[in-house]
Amino acid sequence: MTHSIRGRLLAWLLGTLVAAGLVIGYSAYHRAQEDIDDLLDYQLKQLAFSLSHQSVGSVPMPPDLLLPEPDFITQVWDKDGVRMFYSRPNLAIPMRPRPGFSNVEWNNQSWRVYTQLDGFRIIQVAHPLSLRKEMAADLTHRAVTPLAALLPLLGLGIWIIVGHALRPLSSISSALRARTPSALEPLPQRDLPDELVPLVGSLNDLLQRLNRALEVQRQFVADAAHELRSPLTAVQLQLQLVKRAGSPEERTTALERLERGVQRSTRLVQQLLILARQDPQQPEEVQAVVDLDRVAREVVADFEPMAQRDNLTLTLDSQGPLRIRGNGDSLRVMLGNLVDNAIRYTDRGSVTVRVHREGGEAILEVEDTGTGIPADERGRVFDRFYRVPGQEAGEEGSGLGLAIVKRVADRHGGRIALDSGGGGSGLRVMVRLPDGNSQA
Amino acid sequence: MRLLLVEDDAMIGEAVRAGLRQEGFTVDWVREAEAGDAALKAEAYALLLLDLGLPRKSGLDWLRELRRRDDRIPVLILTARDAVADRVAGLDSGADDYLVKPFDLDELSARARALLRRRTGRAEPTLRHGELTLDPATHEAYYKGHTISLSAREFALLAALLERPGAILSRAQLEQRLYGWGEEVESNAIEVHIHHLRRKLGAGFIRNVRGLGYTVSKMP
Numbered sequence: 292m293t294h295s296i297r298g299r300l301l302a303w304l305l306g307t308l309v310a311a312g313l314v315i316g317y318s319a320y321h322r323a324q325e326d327i328d329d330l331l332d333y334q335l336k337q338l339a340f341s342l343s344h345q346s347v348g349s350v351p352m353p354p355d356l357l358l359p360e361p362d363f364i365t366q367v368w369d370k371d372g373v374r375m376f377y378s379r380p381n382l383a384i385p386m387r388p389r390p391g392f393s394n395v396e397w398n399n400q401s402w403r404v405y406t407q408l409d410g411f412r413i414i415q416v417a418h419p420l421s422l423r424k425e426m427a428a429d430l431t432h433r434a435v436t437p438l439a440a441l442l443p444l445l446g447l448g449i450w451i452i453v454g455h456a457l458r459p460l461s462s463i464s465s466a467l468r469a470r471t472p473s474a475l476e477p478l479p480q481r482d483l484p485d486e487l488v489p490l491v492g493s494l495n496d497l498l499q500r501l502n503r504a505l506e507v508q509r510q511f512v513a514d515a516a517h518e519l520r521s522p523l524t525a526v527q528l529q530l531q532l533v534k535r536a537g538s539p540e541e542r543t544t545a546l547e548r549l550e551r552g553v554q555r556s557t558r559l560v561q562q563l564l565i566l567a568r569q570d571p572q573q574p575e576e577v578q579a580v581v582d583l584d585r586v587a588r589e590v591v592a593d594f595e596p597m598a599q600r601d602n603l604t605l606t607l608d609s610q611g612p613l614r615i616r617g618n619g620d621s622l623r624v625m626l627g628n629l630v631d632n633a634i635r636y637t638d639r640g641s642v643t644v645r646v647h648r649e650g651g652e653a654i655l656e657v658e659d660t661g662t663g664i665p666a667d668e669r670g671r672v673f674d675r676f677y678r679v680p681g682q683e684a685g686e687e688g689s690g691l692g693l694a695i696v697k698r699v700a701d702r703h704g705g706r707i708a709l710d711s712g713g714g715g716s717g718l719r720v721m722v723r724l725p726d727g728n729s730q731a
Numbered sequence: 732m733r734l735l736l737v738e739d740d741a742m743i744g745e746a747v748r749a750g751l752r753q754e755g756f757t758v759d760w761v762r763e764a765e766a767g768d769a770a771l772k773a774e775a776y777a778l779l780l781l782d783l784g785l786p787r788k789s790g791l792d793w794l795r796e797l798r799r800r801d802d803r804i805p806v807l808i809l810t811a812r813d814a815v816a817d818r819v820a821g822l823d824s825g826a827d828d829y830l831v832k833p834f835d836l837d838e839l840s841a842r843a844r845a846l847l848r849r850r851t852g853r854a855e856p857t858l859r860h861g862e863l864t865l866d867p868a869t870h871e872a873y874y875k876g877h878t879i880s881l882s883a884r885e886f887a888l889l890a891a892l893l894e895r896p897g898a899i900l901s902r903a904q905l906e907q908r909l910y911g912w913g914e915e916v917e918s919n920a921i922e923v924h925i926h927h928l929r930r931k932l933g934a935g936f937i938r939n940v941r942g943l944g945y946t947v948s949k950m951p
Contacts, residue, residue, distance in 0.1 A: 520811035521740050524833035528746035531836045535753055545749075552742055680763070680786030 297453045304449050305442065312438050320431040327423050327430075332392060335405035338363065339416045343409045364402075368413040375412070384417050394420065459487055467494075475502040511675070515563050518676050518690065522556035555689075562691040565624055566675070569698040581619040583653055583724075584609045587646045590626045597634050604641035605634070613646055615653045615724055617703050622655075625699035628692040629657040629720050637661030637717070649723075658712045658719040669709045673697040696722070732847055732887065733757040733774065733908050737767040737790065738782040738809065743832075747780070747809075750836040755870055755883045756843065757911045762786075764793035771797075775907060776804060777847055780839075783810040783821065791824050798825035805846040809834065844868060851894050858893045860947060863932065865890055879931050884909055888924050892937065897949035899940050921945075 342365065367376040368386055377383055384397050387406045395402045401420040406413065459482075466478060477495035480488065529549040536542035591607045598605035626644070633642040640660030647654055664672055668679050676690035700707050705724040712719045734751060738744040739762045748758045759774070761767045764785050771779070783790035794806060806826045810817070813831040821829050827849075828842050844867050848856065858865040864873040870886050872879050881889065891900060891908050902921045909924075910916045917923070925937055925945060938946050 517811050520832045521743065524811070525740065525742035525746060527833045528743065528750060528836055532746055532749055532753075535750070535836075548742070548746065555742065678786070 296457060297450065300453045301446060301449050305446050308438075308442065308445060312435060312442075315438070316431055316435040319434045320427055323427040323430040324423065327426050331403070331418070331423060332405070335363075335392075335403065335416045335418070336407075338365065339405050339407040339414045342367065342414050342416070343407060343412070364417045366415045368415075370411045370413070372413075384415070386413060386415060388413070456484075459484055463487070463491060463494075473505075475499075475505065511567070514676055518563075519556070519559065522552060522559055526552040526556055559689045559691070562689040562695065566691055566695050566698060569621060569695060569702065578616045578618060580614050581617045581622055583613045583615060583622070583646050583655060584611060586619065586623050586626060587644050587655070590623060590630055591644055593627065594630045594634060597631075598642060601634060601637075602639065603634060603637055605630070605644075606641065607644050607646075609644075609646040610648070613648055613653055615703075617724070618699075621699045621702065625696050625722070626655055626657070628696050629655075629722075632692050633657050633659035633661065633718070633720075636663075640717070653724040655722040655724070656719065658717065660712060660714070660717040663711055663716055663718045664709060672709070673707070696720075700724075732777045732843075732890070733759070733911065734778045734780060734843065735767060735770055735774075735776040736760040736780045737762070737764065737785065738780070739763065739785050740782070743782075747836075747839065751840060751843070754836075754840040755867075755887050756840070757887070757909055757914075759911045764788040764790060768793065771802065771804065775904075777850065777908075778843055779804050779806045780843070781806055781808050781826070783808060783812060783817075791821065794821075794824050794826060805850050807839075807842055807846060809839075841868065858890060860893050860896060863889075863893075863936075865893060874932060881931070882924075882927075884920075885924050885928055888921070889928060892945060892947045896947050899944045899946045901944035904944065 363378065364382050364384055365376070365378040366374060366383065366386070368374050372386065374383075382398070384395065384402060384404065387393055387395065387404055390406050390408045393404050393406070395404050395417070402417045403420050403423070404415060404417040406415045408414075463478060475498045477498055478491050480491055480495070483491055526549065529545065529552045533542065533545040533549055536545045587607055587609055591605060595605055630642060630644060637659040638661065642657065642659045645654070645656040645658070647656075664679055671677050672679060673693050673696070675694045678690050697707060700722050703724050705722055708721045708723070710719050710721075711717060732755075734756050736744060736747055736751075736758055738747065738760065741762075744760050744762065748760045751758045759770060759776075761770055762785075765788065767779070767781075770776075781790045781794060785793075790808070790810070794808075797804070797806075807828045807830060808821045808826045809830050809832060810821070811832045812818075812821075818829045818831075827846055830839060830842060844856070848854070848867075856866070856868060858867065862875045865886065866872075867890060870881070870883070872881050872886065872889070887909050888905060891905060905921050906916055909921075925939075928937060936947060938948060940946055
């Protein structure tokens with residue numbers, strides 16, 4: 292089967308026409324046969340009737356009545372069965388004593404025979420049935436032939452009309468082909484045939500979503516490029532200070548600064564990569580069963596040295612295994628960012644990680660005794676590259692930590708709540724991962 | 732020369748301050764526009780180095796405010812915004828120069844020197860006075876055809892006096908130019924520097940105007 296709509300329509304329409312022609316021909320043939328039967332039967336009857344009103348002796352030969360080559364065979368017998376007359380001496384169909392119509396096989400032919408008894412004579416008129424078939428076939432042929440002759444013309448017409456009707460489709464495809472990847476404005480929807488409106492509508496919908504996704508991506512790259520300038524500027528300046536350093540002490544200080552600058556750049560790049568990997572546009576990674584208790588233990592163990600360095604108490608408060616469906620790596624990054632932030636913004640006191648279940652929800656909680664986040668800033672801290680004014684992390688933050696936390700929580704269908712720590716100071720971040728994800 | 736640096740990034744701020752100090756500038760560093768505003772009102776600065784991406788109030792808004800109240804301090808913008816439109820907006824808002832991050836310390840100090848030179852109406856890069864020539868770019872000093880060696884403070888003090896020959900600068904004014912925040916100033920520091928300079932240039936080069944301060948004569 293061809294894949295072209297035009298070709299298919301042509302094949303189907305012509306096929307249907309041919310089938311219709313065959314049906315018409317078949318029924319016309321039958322109808323013609325019936326009519327011819329009636330007509331010729333009537334004729335036979337009339338012929339017999341006309342003969343019965345004439346004396347046989349005065350009838351020389353029956354005239355050619357209707358047909359150019361009358362195959363009528365007329366015979367007359369007297370009441371004793373003695374043949375008084377026949378029209379074709381070589382075609383003497385045996386006498387049928389029963390009056391009326393009958394079909395007779397004789398001389399390798401089928402004959403239609405009409406017999407009339409009028410008291411003292413038997414008149415029998417017959418002709419071959421093949422004659423009737425020929426006539427019916429001829430009539431049918433005459434009816435069907437013009438149709439068959441029209442078929443190529445119809446095919447051409449269909450080809451042209453369908454091609455015309457499909458023109459909007461090819462104009463859409465050429466419009467799409469002419470597009471560059473950056474030209475994502477919607478296709479024009481005016482003057483479209485009804486059948487194409489849904490297609491173009493869905494295409495435009497897709498283009499719009501694609502455009503939005505690209506815009507988000509573009510913005511991200513622009514932001515990232517801008518944000519990368521700061522640590523790179525720092526590194527470049529620090530490197531120059533290393534070169535200029537006069538004394539070994541100056542050199543050591545400059546190198547330490549340079550090292551911090553490089554660490555900061557590395558961290559920013561890592562965070563950018565993590566965030567890009569958590570892209571909401573990308574399909575959800577394969578989810579597995581994750582034990583939050585274990586994730587929390589690993590994260591706490593990772594950050595213990597950093598907490599010790601800053602003289603902070605880092606504790607884990609967990610009620611044993613708590614399994615949910617999710618992505619273990621992402622959840623580890625998320626909790627890691629929260630603990631990292633808590634340690635950075637806490638000068639003294641403690642950081643507590645809690646893992647527990649509440650009303651079927653799995654809850655990850657990180658509480659610190661640090662500077663906290665003012666209530667009016669809490670809505671913005673999840674924005675990429677947003678930093679709370681006036682707050683100083685030990686090193687420069689990447690501005691991405693909480694954006695990553697939010698992204699991971701979103702992808703797990705979770706919610707994040709920020710409030711002050713237990714004593715009214717510090718910060719408590721609560722991530723609720725929904726019921727549907729929980730597994731007993 | 733005392734400069735005010737307004738930069739919210741700790742690492743960049745630290746490095747710029749350290750680099751400019753090596754070039755003989757006195758640098759005070761704040762991290763927000765508000766603090767910068769307070770500093771400008773309290774001290775006399777020769778140049779403002781301004782980052783645009785500041786928290787709370789943007790550098791550009793603050794710059795417009797400064798110009799509206801007719802503050803004529805030369806302003807050099809340091810920013811990561813590199814689009815032409817941003818640079819045009821920065822200059823049209825009243826900045827005198829625009830440097831895009833990441834930048835080179837040498838370029839930064841050269842631009843700073845150029846702005847300071849223009850501020851005093853000079854086009855020539857070196858400071859000349861009679862037989863004395865100071866080159867702020869290299870910190871070299873020539874007197875009567877010979878190189879003389881000056882410490883960074885001595886150079887800065889001499890440069891301050893040569894900026895406007897004949898003008899009298901008080902000890903407090905000189906201290907203010909030479910020492911930034913958090914730098915210890917010995918009570919007789921200026922006298923010590925003057926003493927050293929007189930030894931190198933001859934007693935009559937810098938005059939002491941009793942009770943007022945120090946000056947170099949208008950034309951020798």
